[in-house]
Amino acid sequence: MLDIDLNVIAQRPIGFTDTVTHYCPGCTHGVAHRLIAEVLEEMGELDNTIGVAPVGCSVFAYNYFDFDFVEAAHGRAPAMATGIKRTLPNKILFTYQGDGDLASMGMGEIIAAAARGEHITVVFINNTNYGMTGGQMAPTTLPGQKTSSSPLGRDVETQGYPIRTAELISSLDGATYVVRRSLQDARNIRMAKKALRTAFEVQRQGLGFSFVELLSTCPTNWGMTPVKARDWLKEFMVPAYPIGDFKISSAIEELSKGG
Amino acid sequence: MALELIKGNVAVAETALRVGLVSYFGYPITPQTELLEHLAARMPELGRAFVQAESELGAINMVYGSACTGMRTMTSSSSPGVSLMQEGISYIAGTELPAVIVNVVRGGPGLGNIAPSQADYTQMVHGGGHGEYHLIVLAPASVQEAVDLTGLAFDLAEKYRMVSCILMDGYLGQMMEPVELPDFAPIRTEAPEWAVGAKHETGKRAVLTSINIAPPAQEIFNVKMMTRWQEVEANEVRYKGYYLDDAEYVVVGYGTAGRIALTSVRAAREKGIKVGLLRPITVSPFPSKVLDDLADRAKGFLVVEMNNGQMLDDVNAIVAKRAPIHFYGRMGGMVPYPDEISVAIDDMIHGDQDVNRDPRASWLAQMRELVGTGA
Numbered sequence: 001m002l003d004i005d006l007n008v009i010a011q012r013p014i015g016f017t018d019t020v021t022h023y024c025p026g027c028t029h030g031v032a033h034r035l036i037a038e039v040l041e042e043m044g045e046l047d048n049t050i051g052v053a054p055v056g057c058s059v060f061a062y063n064y065f066d067f068d069f070v071e072a073a074h075g076r077a078p079a080m081a082t083g084i085k086r087t088l089p090n091k092i093l094f095t096y097q098g099d100g101d102l103a104s105m106g107m108g109e110i111i112a113a114a115a116r117g118e119h120i121t122v123v124f125i126n127n128t129n130y131g132m133t134g135g136q137m138a139p140t141t142l143p144g145q146k147t148s149s150s151p152l153g154r155d156v157e158t159q160g161y162p163i164r165t166a167e168l169i170s171s172l173d174g175a176t177y178v179v180r181r182s183l184q185d186a187r188n189i190r191m192a193k194k195a196l197r198t199a200f201e202v203q204r205q206g207l208g209f210s211f212v213e214l215l216s217t218c219p220t221n222w223g224m225t226p227v228k229a230r231d232w233l234k235e236f237m238v239p240a241y242p243i244g245d246f247k248i249s250s251a252i253e254e255l256s257k258g259g
Numbered sequence: 260m261a262l263e264l265i266k267g268n269v270a271v272a273e274t275a276l277r278v279g280l281v282s283y284f285g286y287p288i289t290p291q292t293e294l295l296e297h298l299a300a301r302m303p304e305l306g307r308a309f310v311q312a313e314s315e316l317g318a319i320n321m322v323y324g325s326a327c328t329g330m331r332t333m334t335s336s337s338s339p340g341v342s343l344m345q346e347g348i349s350y351i352a353g354t355e356l357p358a359v360i361v362n363v364v365r366g367g368p369g370l371g372n373i374a375p376s377q378a379d380y381t382q383m384v385h386g387g388g389h390g391e392y393h394l395i396v397l398a399p400a401s402v403q404e405a406v407d408l409t410g411l412a413f414d415l416a417e418k419y420r421m422v423s424c425i426l427m428d429g430y431l432g433q434m435m436e437p438v439e440l441p442d443f444a445p446i447r448t449e450a451p452e453w454a455v456g457a458k459h460e461t462g463k464r465a466v467l468t469s470i471n472i473a474p475p476a477q478e479i480f481n482v483k484m485m486t487r488w489q490e491v492e493a494n495e496v497r498y499k500g501y502y503l504d505d506a507e508y509v510v511v512g513y514g515t516a517g518r519i520a521l522t523s524v525r526a527a528r529e530k531g532i533k534v535g536l537l538r539p540i541t542v543s544p545f546p547s548k549v550l551d552d553l554a555d556r557a558k559g560f561l562v563v564e565m566n567n568g569q570m571l572d573d574v575n576a577i578v579a580k581r582a583p584i585h586f587y588g589r590m591g592g593m594v595p596y597p598d599e600i601s602v603a604i605d606d607m608i609h610g611d612q613d614v615n616r617d618p619r620a621s622w623l624a625q626m627r628e629l630v631g632t633g634a
Contacts, residue, residue: 070327116310
């Protein structure tokens with residue numbers, strides 16, 4: 001019997017430590033962290049999970065989650081997660097990576113891990129810039145978007161085009177669950193949570209590599225209020241990075257029906 | 260137990276299995292590839308983890324992850340691949356994790372070639388990656404010694420929570436010699452208390468990182484690491500001395516160069532010349548004490564390497580002008596013949612005896628002559 005206090009409407013996830021946030025006001029990292037903690041709690045996997053933190057704003061992710069964590073070198077989280085998962089195959093492994101970490105520095109590691117069909121889950125935070133180093137251009141920066149290293153706006157002629165990571169990864173046979181969600185409002189946050197649950201379930205059932213891209217805000221480096229940042233995400237990011245399912249293997253469709 | 264005729268790379272791979280290797284991550288590169296190939300077949304056969312990584316960068320970071328579980332893990336590569344691994348080696352060192360790296364050194368720099376070399380001495384002994392850390396570096400001179408040092412590499416890595424490197428060269432990797440392999444040891448199933456993966460049993464979570472964002476914390480960590488290295492220096496030096504008891508002159512060489520030098524030293528002894536050989540087995544920690552003692556009584560030193568004199572700098576610092584030092588090295592995958600070293604021994608005894616001499620300058624002049632580039 002679950003001991004549920006019906007008077008509690010919401011509470012801090014038990015998978016969290018009591019660390020005070022270091023993220024900026026309006027940043028959606030906290031939301032993403034919370035969704036992961038809630039999902040692992042609901043799955044009963046809190047004590048069986050090992051997280052791999054990236055280099056970037058979420059370098060200190062392990063301060064918030066109250067379970068095993070390791071800290072990877074920039075971009076190498078999928079390789080590190082591979083090493084742990086292959087050694088301890090019964091553990092739930094996830095990496096939490098930003099766009100600079102995953103789509104620039106770590107493109108080799110993420111593609112290879114997906115192609116191998118590693119039984120790990122990757123949570124990819126796309127906020128179109130390098131947050132921790134002060135808002136430089138990322139592989140995900142939109143054409144024309146001003147950052148501290150594209151001060152005149154990203155010029156695609158000289159600075160190239162954004163990478164649509166989920167679409168790219170979905171082309172690999174080893175990747176069985178690849179979706180993009182957005183943290184722009186309550187409805188989308190609920191959809192993101194459902195996707196994370198499916199992604200971890202895919203891993204638990206040994207169905208392959210799962211990948212959830214989360215469109216996220218960075219009000220500080222975008223130079224916007226949190227509300228304005230959320231609107232900017234909806235207006236500019238969603239058209240460039242459509243919310244959707246890019247790969248759901250047939251085995252996972254069965255799983256979704258069952259659940 | 261029967262001797263088996265085995266190639267160095269395969270012997271190290273099979274030994275690693277027998278001493279309880281749980282996971283291996285690697286990438287093909289000559290002259291190391293047979294090590295990876297052997298484990299590609301054997302690890303799955305034994306239900307253990309093997310991944311051919313996307314790159315050496317991937318491989319070392321898989322080792323980094325696996326090392327976080329406290330299980331025996333290893334990678335192997337050759338010089339350019341090890342250069343690519345240096346990022347991960349620094350992180351593993353900075354997280355105090357045990358791991359074993361085999362470097363089957365080839366000629367460089369750059370793509371270089373696939374011939375035997377010792378040009379990675381500096382890379383392995385004096386760093387390579389960023390920040391303050393040391394590796395334990397073991398330099399075998401035969402396939403049997405490579406086998407014997409493989410078990411030791413894991414033991415030392417675990418004892419001190421450090422990275423151990425087996426520093427071979429293309430000769431040792433490719434050469435077949437009769438060896439006695441160790442018996443199969445059971446895989447250790449108990450993880451150390453610092454490892455990840457035990458929260459469901461212990462209720463205690465593990466966080467493994469190499470980050471110390473507050474400079475005082477990083478300094479405290481580094482002091483702790485350097486203190487541990489002092490312990491390694493005090494307890495783990497290994498070397499082999501040949502004819503040193505009455506030696507008036509001393510040749511210093513490790514690995515294949517040390518083994519070839521032994522032939523030359525024996526030839527000199529047959530002629531009644533009182534020369535001995537110091538062959539460091541741990542090139543890191545370096546056998547400084549024994550060399551320091553020898554410097555008090557030896558009339559001259561000859562350093563022999565298959566590189567431009569990388570260990571030479573360490574010998575120079577220890578001998579500290581108490582005796583003249585000579586150097587003989589071949590580079591770029593060239594291997595010295597014993598008679599070349601015999602000439603160098605002769606030069607040590609009868610040539611320039613100035614303690615202030617620059618051994619590298621005279622050697623380089625000799626090399627220009629030898630390879631014909633002119634002065």
